[in-house]
Amino acid sequence: MNTPAHLIFGVAAFGNPGRRGTAGAALLGALAPDLSLYLLAGVSLFILGIPESVVFGQLYFSDRWQTVFAIDNSVFLWGGILAAALWRRMPRLTAFAAAGLLHLALDFPLHHDDGRPHFWPVSDWVFESPVSYWDGRHHAGVVAPLEVLASVGLAALAFARHRRIWLRALLALLVALEFLSGGAFYWMF
Secondary structure, three states: OOHHHHHHHHHHHHOOOOOOOHHHHHHHHHHHHHHHHHHHHHHHHHHOOOOHHHHHHOHHHOHHHHHHHHHHOOHHHHHHHHHHHHHOOOHHHHHHHHHHHHHHHHHHHHOOOOOOOOOOOOOOOOOOOOOOOOOHHHOHHHHHHHHHHHHHHHHHHHHHHOOOHHHHHHHHHHHHHHHHHHHHHHHHO
């Protein structure tokens, strides 16, 4: 899924309007599994000047980058954080970890040849889904519009539940970004 959709899903599912700070924690948790990609790609593209074809054709699939992705996409790591948060009764950390796990659960069936080793450190196995959220050769023409529709619906739900102006503005921005990224990925690939 596109990152804006992950953020919308995370805050809709785990941002509790009655628990201060859980919406922000859910947003951060939903972002965290993708954060390393943004940092690695951003530094490579904009600071080091490495061509996009090298970044996404070689570096993305390199052992070094895949090791980083394995760590921040580990079901075991996120599950451990969630278990500790529940045990310690920490609502913000619970929202953070639950949103991170939701991110992984949504990514697992939607990556064809660019998935992550979600079961690290137990296994380096990567599920190669027959479905992709961005690759038209693997049903993105069906998945992308469904992702956008679900994002709009969940953003509307979260918008209705939450009264904070910053969150409502962020939800509107995320919906706009979801339209742009969902459409852009589908048409580009």
